[in-house]
Amino acid sequence: MRECFELRGADAGGRIGELTVPRAGVTVETPALLPVINPNLDTIRPRRLADEFGAEILITNSYIIHGDDVLRERARTDGLHDMLDFSGAIMTDSGSFQLSEYGEIDVTTEEILAFQREIGSDIATPVDIPTPPDVSRERAEADLETTQERLEIAEAADTGEMLVSAPVQGSTDPDLRERAGRHAAGTDLDVFPVGAVVPLMNDYRYDDMIDVVAAAKRGLGADAPVHLFGAGHPMMFALAVAMGCDLFDSAAYAIYARDDRYLTVRGTRALGDLEYLPCSCAVCTEHSPDDLRALPADDRESELAAHNLHVTFAEIRRIKQAIRAGDLLELVEQRARAHPTMLDGYRALLDHAAQLERSDPVSKGSFFYTSHESARRPEVVRHQQRLERLSVPDSLLLTVDRSAPDDGFDEVWRVQPPFGPFPRALSKSYPLTAEVPARTDRAALEAAADGVARLVDANPNASVSLAHRGWPASVLETVPESVELLDLRSTDDR
Numbered sequence: 193m194r195e196c197f198e199l200r201g202a203d204a205g206g207r208i209g210e211l212t213v214p215r216a217g218v219t220v221e222t223p224a225l226l227p228v229i230n231p232n233l234d235t236i237r238p239r240r241l242a243d244e245f246g247a248e249i250l251i252t253n254s255y256i257i258h259g260d261d262v263l264r265e266r267a268r269t270d271g272l273h274d275m276l277d278f279s280g281a282i283m284t285d286s287g288s289f290q291l292s293e294y295g296e297i298d299v300t301t302e303e304i305l306a307f308q309r310e311i312g313s314d315i316a317t318p319v320d321i322p323t324p325p326d327v328s329r330e331r332a333e334a335d336l337e338t339t340q341e342r343l344e345i346a347e348a349a350d351t352g353e354m355l356v357s358a359p360v361q362g363s364t365d366p367d368l369r370e371r372a373g374r375h376a377a378g379t380d381l382d383v384f385p386v387g388a389v390v391p392l393m394n395d396y397r398y399d400d401m402i403d404v405v406a407a408a409k410r411g412l413g414a415d416a417p418v419h420l421f422g423a424g425h426p427m428m429f430a431l432a433v434a435m436g437c438d439l440f441d442s443a444a445y446a447i448y449a450r451d452d453r454y455l456t457v458r459g460t461r462a463l464g465d466l467e468y469l470p471c472s473c474a475v476c477t478e479h480s481p482d483d484l485r486a487l488p489a490d491d492r493e494s495e496l497a498a499h500n501l502h503v504t505f506a507e508i509r510r511i512k513q514a515i516r517a518g519d520l521l522e523l524v525e526q527r528a529r530a531h532p533t534m535l536d537g538y539r540a541l542l543d544h545a546a547q548l549e550r551s552d553p554v555s556k557g558s559f560f561y562t563s564h565e566s567a568r569r570p571e572v573v574r575h576q577q578r579l580e581r582l583s584v585p586d587s588l589l590l591t592v593d594r595s596a597p598d599d600g601f602d603e604v605w606r607v608q609p610p611f612g613p614f615p616r617a618l619s620k621s622y623p624l625t626a627e628v629p630a631r632t633d634r635a636a637l638e639a640a641a642d643g644v645a646r647l648v649d650a651n652p653n654a655s656v657s658l659a660h661r662g663w664p665a666s667v668l669e670t671v672p673e674s675v676e677l678l679d680l681r682s683t684d685d686r
């Protein structure tokens with residue numbers, strides 16, 4: 193276990209954690225949002241972030257401070273906490289973003305780490321190389337090698353109590369991301385940003401973003417606090433948390449406000465297009481869209497930024513509550529309906545169901561089947577893995593309901609789409625207590641048929657019959673030939 197990070201609860205790949213930040217003397221509960229503070233622009237003052245929004249941690253850019261004579265001297269003299277007037281934890285970025293935007297910067301990892309320590313940063317960042325998506329393997333490998341050298345420099349540096357982050361790069365190559373994660377986790381550095389995902393999100397490539405995070409997580413392991421660097425839109429937080437991200441930073445709240453854009457968990461709206469404000473924060477209850485549009489530009493920007501932050505923090509709280517209640521994936525399913533590319537992201541998440549299954553609690557409140565994607569959830573994967581270990585009698589009837597004639601069988605088991613067969617003794621246990629729609633969909637039937645096949649394949653000597661109710665022939669095709677089939681519809685009329 194990493195000393196600075198403790199897990200307190202889990203659901204799918206999501207978790208509630210405690211990040212101890214010794215230099216700030218605070219413990220930050222994760223998932224957490226780090227509002228980005230541009231030291232040159234005061235959209236919302238840091239003290240207000242703490243008092244009104246409950247921000248426990250923020251992030252600012254040490255490279256910008258370092259490059260500005262006035263800010264640099266103030267930070268050196270007063271320290272970052274007094275300069276920003278914020279008593280929570282302060283993370284600092286290093287200039288890597290500027291490096292990716294402008295091609296070069298004028299500090300080394302040694303210099304910027306020493307500067308971050310000097311000005312009182314609580315979590316510092318070395319100068320890693322943010323490799324864009326889709327570059328050649330050669331370039332991604334070469335960049336990664338440089339990033340890894342920088343992490344080793346950071347590991348060797350005298351950083352005192354300050355935590356230091358170890359960015360994970362590797363472009364869109366899952367293999368390199370996994371290798372980078374393993375290397376980063378092998379250092380004694382503390383927080384693990386998955387870097388260079390902003391271009392993916394700008395292009396709505398949420399599926400590729402999930403694949404990148406999944407790969408990084410395989411290398412990092414379960415105990416590493418993971419920061420999705422540059423991801424600030426609340427629409428995708430639930431998805432990213434479900435894949436195992438713990439920290440998010442938002443510049444979006446301020447940047448969007450400057451452009452008259454209004455954040456919602458279902459996407460971004462232009463203020464000019466809104467006839468109603470679908471939010472109950474103070475800004476939205478005290479103003480109409482016309483009121484906001486009539487404000488002077490600076491005031492409008494500040495009101496919109498406040499709304500954007502309210503929505504963003506509220507989503508973080510909603511996600512934490514969902515993890516506690518065990519219904520994070522139900523929340524992800526709702527968010528996935530906001531945009532087709534979010535649905536791609538959710539489907540990509542389910543490609544990693546076996547990986548998520550390892551951290552998913554064995555028992556939770558209740559499984560709600562709310563989309564055909566639910567048939568691929570980690571709980572279904574786990575039940576089907578368990579099927580291979582259950583002991584099966586010589587002759588077994590599997591039935592979708594109680595009306596099947598059960599004479600002559602050693603045992604009768606129920607078949608519940610999407611899980612498949614299970615013995616009576618498990619009927620009261622999670623996830624078989626699932627709430628499923630009466631109008632079963634094809635994905636659930638297919639998953640149940642897969643479950644039957646797994647049970648039969650694991651017990652080739654058992655004689656198994658399946659009583660179904662009008663399952664399509666193409667679904668029944670996956671059931672092994674040795675299984676005797678009985679369609680209950682044909683017996684209903686007798």
Ligand SMILES: [Zn+2]
Nearest residue numbers: 471473476499
């Ligand atoms: Zn609002």
